Amino acid sequence: MGRDRDSMFFLVLSLVLLGEFFSSCSCAQVYVVYMGKGLQGTSDDRHDMLRLHQQMLTAVHDGSLINWMHGFSLEKAEASYIYSYSNGFQGFAAKLNKQQALKLADMPGVISVFPNAKRSLHTTHSWDFMGLSVDTAAEVPELSSKNQENVIIGFIDTGIWPESPSFRDHGMSPVPTRWRGKCQRGEANSPSNFTCNRKIIGGRYYLRGYQTEENSPSKSAIKFISPRDSSGHGSHTASIAAGRFVRNMNYRGLGTGGGRGGAPMARIAAYKTCWDSGCYDADILAAFDDAISDGVDIISVSLGPDYPQGGYFTDAISIGSFHATSNGILVISSAGNAGRQGSATNLAPWMLTVAAGTTDRSFASYIRLANGTFIMGESLSTYHMHTSVKTISASEANAGYFTPYQSSFCLDSSLNRTKVRGKILICHHTKGSSDSRVSKSMVVKEAGALGMILIDEMEDHVANHFTLPGTVVGKTPGDKILSYINSTRLSTKYCS
Ligand SMILES: *[C@@H]1O[C@H](CO)[C@@H](O)[C@H](O)[C@H]1NC(C)=O
Ligand SMILES: *[C@@H]1O[C@H](CO)[C@@H](O)[C@H](O)[C@H]1NC(C)=O
Ligand SMILES: *[C@@H]1O[C@H](CO)[C@@H](O)[C@H](O)[C@H]1NC(C)=O
Ligand SMILES: *[C@@H]1O[C@H](CO)[C@@H](O)[C@H](O)[C@H]1NC(C)=O
Numbered sequence: 202m203g204r205d206r207d208s209m210f211f212l213v214l215s216l217v218l219l220g221e222f223f224s225s226c227s228c229a230q231v232y233v234v235y236m237g238k239g240l241q242g243t244s245d246d247r248h249d250m251l252r253l254h255q256q257m258l259t260a261v262h263d264g265s266l267i268n269w270m271h272g273f274s275l276e277k278a279e280a281s282y283i284y285s286y287s288n289g290f291q292g293f294a295a296k297l298n299k300q301q302a303l304k305l306a307d308m309p310g311v312i313s314v315f316p317n318a319k320r321s322l323h324t325t326h327s328w329d330f331m332g333l334s335v336d337t338a339a340e341v342p343e344l345s346s347k348n349q350e351n352v353i354i355g356f357i358d359t360g361i362w363p364e365s366p367s368f369r370d371h372g373m374s375p376v377p378t379r380w381r382g383k384c385q386r387g388e389a390n391s392p393s394n395f396t397c398n399r400k401i402i403g404g405r406y407y408l409r410g411y412q413t414e415e416n417s418p419s420k421s422a423i424k425f426i427s428p429r430d431s432s433g434h435g436s437h438t439a440s441i442a443a444g445r446f447v448r449n450m451n452y453r454g455l456g457t458g459g460g461r462g463g464a465p466m467a468r469i470a471a472y473k474t475c476w477d478s479g480c481y482d483a484d485i486l487a488a489f490d491d492a493i494s495d496g497v498d499i500i501s502v503s504l505g506p507d508y509p510q511g512g513y514f515t516d517a518i519s520i521g522s523f524h525a526t527s528n529g530i531l532v533i534s535s536a537g538n539a540g541r542q543g544s545a546t547n548l549a550p551w552m553l554t555v556a557a558g559t560t561d562r563s564f565a566s567y568i569r570l571a572n573g574t575f576i577m578g579e580s581l582s583t584y585h586m587h588t589s590v591k592t593i594s595a596s597e598a599n600a601g602y603f604t605p606y607q608s609s610f611c612l613d614s615s616l617n618r619t620k621v622r623g624k625i626l627i628c629h630h631t632k633g634s635s636d637s638r639v640s641k642s643m644v645v646k647e648a649g650a651l652g653m654i655l656i657d658e659m660e661d662h663v664a665n666h667f668t669l670p671g672t673v674v675g676k677t678p679g680d681k682i683l684s685y686i687n688s689t690r691l692s693t694k695y696c697s
Contacts, residue, residue: 228298229281229296229298230297231295231296231410231414232296233316233482234295235290235291235292235311235312235520236290236291237312239291250285250287250291254293258278258293258295261305262301281295281296282295283296283410284409284410286490287490290520294409294410294483294486312514313515315482315514317410317413318481318506318515319414319481320479320505321480321504322359322432322503349464349466350373350377350466351377352467352468352498353402353468354498354499357474357480357489358434359433359473359475360404360428360430361428361429362430362436363404367440367444367447370399370400374399375399379496380402380403380495381495382491382495382497384428385428386427387426387427387429388426388427393427395427399468401469402468403471403472404427405470405473406473407472407473407474408426408476409484410484410485411480429473432475432477434475435475438501439469441463442467444461445462446459446460446465447459453581470497474487482517483517485517489522493528499532499533500533503534504518505537505547506546508539508545513549522551522552523549531553533552533554534547534554535547535557536557564664565578566672568672568674568682569589570682576681576682577674578654578678579664579673579674580667581664582670592624592654592682592686593620593621594627595609595628596608596609598626598648600615611626611628611629611641611653612644613636613640615644616645616648621648621649621650622649625652625653626645627656627682627683628655629656630655630659631658632659639668642671650669653669653672656676657673658675660675
């Protein structure tokens with residue numbers, strides 16, 4: 202299979218290459234130079250490969266072959282270099298301008314050259330649907346057979362929180378001897394400290410692609426320069442797949458019960474490629490490259506490109522998973538969170554891409570109209586409002602140069618505090634909204650409102666935790682509330 206696919210990669214190469222990818226930016230940025238399967242084997246070969254990458258880079262930093270041979274541009278080449286990929290496949294990442302990228306694309310052996318695109322995180326939960334119900338006691342014997350301890354799952358994500366009870370290693374046998382991974386400890390003397398155990402058997406982090414693209418954010422601005430998870434996404438996905446059973450979990454009293462992953466005795470290796478604002482291709486590819494040589498059995502990737510997805514040759518997840526699969530590793534990825542027609546991503550046929558339904562539970566919170574009718578919304582806020590409060594549409598509270606329409610989205614600084622103070626405010630949220638639902642609740646609170654009803658036209662049915670009594674409703678109930686307050690000018694009350 203490997204051979205056929207390799208030649209397929211070659212056929213399409215010039216088609217994908219030179220079109221749109223180089224048109225947008227003439228400034229220097231990070232590019233990934235993908236060179237296919239390449240040679241694999243001894244460390245001598247690897248050494249040769251690294252030298253070849255460097256020579257290619259030196260050549261484009263200078264242009265003339267003569268100068269290249271005299272090493273004049275070696276320094277520049279070294280400065281622009283970011284990663285070499287040499288375990289599971291061949292290639293490298295470097296900071297280049299458009300001309301240099303085009304030149305590299307023309308060199309022999311190069312399959313594709315593409316900008317270091319940013320990818321974003323996905324999430325969901327589904328074991329009940331598969332009959333691996335979490336409610337059925339602890340680690341179900343027939344499901345948590347000793348066999349699981351021989352399965353190593355690599356998570357390409359935001360890292361992991363090693364102290365979480367989901368990742369305790371009690372009762373687990375020693376780490377399989379075939380494991381070749383590492384446990385990077387992170388920076389000394391910082392709260393980044395990271396340790397592995399028999400459950401989390403590997404931890405690595407990849408910062409260079411991110412740091413180069415985000416204009417080298419200061420190290421102190423980067424949370425945990427180690428495999429430690431600062432967002433929770435990676436710990437969440439790892440515990441869904443392989444978390445131990447934990448009793449009495451809840452979120453501020455909501456969703457109480459026990460929880461565990463699908464294969465609670467499987468081993469975990471965390472590859473942290475995702476930082477505050479997302480995950481870059483150069484880092485993702487480095488993680489795939491290491492995971493292949495470390496010896497993982499499964500790679501889990503809960504992140505992906507924006508839809509519609511571009512070509513396979515310009516996407517780190519497609520390329521990385523192709524080589525992982527060629528090495529006998531099953532790559533499981535998420536299809537995306539958007540939930541709209543045509544929005545699925547991670548579509549390469551060599552990955553097992555898992556779709557999710559909308560969430561299978563709701564966190565109801567009710568709005569009581571003054572005429573006694575209750576309208577259901579969703580919220581993770583646990584506030585209660587004991588008295589009725591006058592409710593107005595945010596469009597009636599526009600401030601300064603904002604039109605009523607603009608203010609109806611409760612944008613930062615768009616609200617007139619005098620009109621908002623002490624009221625419940627009705628705000629809108631649409632697909633195009635640049636701010637999040639939670640940030641709208643902060644704007645509303647800051648303007649002095651007592652509560653918020655958010656009409657979400659996307660109807661995602663995802664509950665949020667707001668900073669004030671607040672709830673999300675869909676368009677139909679939202680319009681009902683709007684016309685009710687319009688016709689009666691009476692008050693409503695938020696009940697949780
Ligand atoms: C490591 O860092 C975490 C997070 O800051 C902290 O909770 C833990 O106590 C630290 N452990 C050690 C041994 O320093
Ligand atoms: C806010 O509303 C008050 C009362 O209607 C009005 O006097 C004031 O000029 C408004 N302020 C702004 C910034 O729009
Ligand atoms: C509110 O009432 C006014 C006047 O009766 C009407 O023009 C407007 O369309 C109504 N708005 C809503 C949201 O029902
Ligand atoms: C209260 O108002 C809502 C919205 O206009 C309406 O759907 C509902 O039937 C009313 N309930 C009563 C008891 O009048």
